[in-house]
Amino acid sequence: xxxxxxxxxxxxxxxxxxxxxxxxxxxxxxxxxxxxxxxxxxxxxxxxxxxxxxxxxxxxxxxxxxxxxxxxxxxxxxxxxxxxxxxxxxxxxxxxxxxxxxxxxxxxxxxxxxx
Amino acid sequence: xxxxxxxxxxxxxxxxxxxxxxxxxxxxxxxxxxxxxxxxxxxxxxxxxxxxxxxxxxxxxxxxxxxxxxxxxxxxxxxxxxxxxxxxxxxxxxxxxxxxxxxxxxxxxxxxxxx
Numbered sequence: 001x002x003x004x005x006x007x008x009x010x011x012x013x014x015x016x017x018x019x020x021x022x023x024x025x026x027x028x029x030x031x032x033x034x035x036x037x038x039x040x041x042x043x044x045x046x047x048x049x050x051x052x053x054x055x056x057x058x059x060x061x062x063x064x065x066x067x068x069x070x071x072x073x074x075x076x077x078x079x080x081x082x083x084x085x086x087x088x089x090x091x092x093x094x095x096x097x098x099x100x101x102x103x104x105x106x107x108x109x110x111x112x113x114x115x
Numbered sequence: 116x117x118x119x120x121x122x123x124x125x126x127x128x129x130x131x132x133x134x135x136x137x138x139x140x141x142x143x144x145x146x147x148x149x150x151x152x153x154x155x156x157x158x159x160x161x162x163x164x165x166x167x168x169x170x171x172x173x174x175x176x177x178x179x180x181x182x183x184x185x186x187x188x189x190x191x192x193x194x195x196x197x198x199x200x201x202x203x204x205x206x207x208x209x210x211x212x213x214x215x216x217x218x219x220x221x222x223x224x225x226x227x228x229x230x
Binding site for chain 1: 222
């Protein structure tokens with residue numbers, strides 16, 4: 001069975017500092033991995049996804065993530081945080097459920113950005 | 116933005132009453148999903164649909180039923196609402212099944228409070 005663990009329910013960084021949000025996955029098959037972002041009172045939107053084409057994936061708003069099979073990780077990074085990055089971030093892995101599959105989400109990491 | 120609307124956006128109801136939430140899409144996507152979001156739990160799949168009149172259970176389906184009579188509409192019904200069903204409910208759509216690399220697009224959410 002597939003699962004996702006996000007380390008740290010809250011992360012706080014200063015504006016301009018590196019953002020690092022951690023995600024570890026468990027999967028018995030080669031995984032497809034996703035990062036979604038949720039701004040306050042909104043739905044989720046896709047930041048980036050790993051589909052096995054390249055281990056370093058670039059997404060929107062300057063975010064990127066690196067798939068490391070040996071570490072079963074897919075951590076999200078951004079070199080320089082902006083106030084507008086304050087949001088909740090969810091890592092997800094594609095799983096199997098019935099005949100159609102599903103997305104399995106981590107519990108989320110809330111990012112705060114201090115001026 | 117994907118054309119997904121949810122109605123109502125907010126609802127307060129009493130224990131024991133039936134509640135129906137509606138998800139409407141204009142993208143003609145085959146797959147539709149209902150999730151609930153609770154603090155500390157991330158998003159959990161309630162039910163999903165892989166075509167008109169084709170639905171299946173997710174991981175937290177007890178107390179919920181769904182129907183899909185048209186491609187564009189996916190209804191979630193709480194037959195007899197309980198306080199444990201107080202949550203934010205999100206609808207999502209995708210062209211391909213969730214076990215693939217396909218992106219899920221999320222609606223804005225419905226905040227449901229059961230008193």
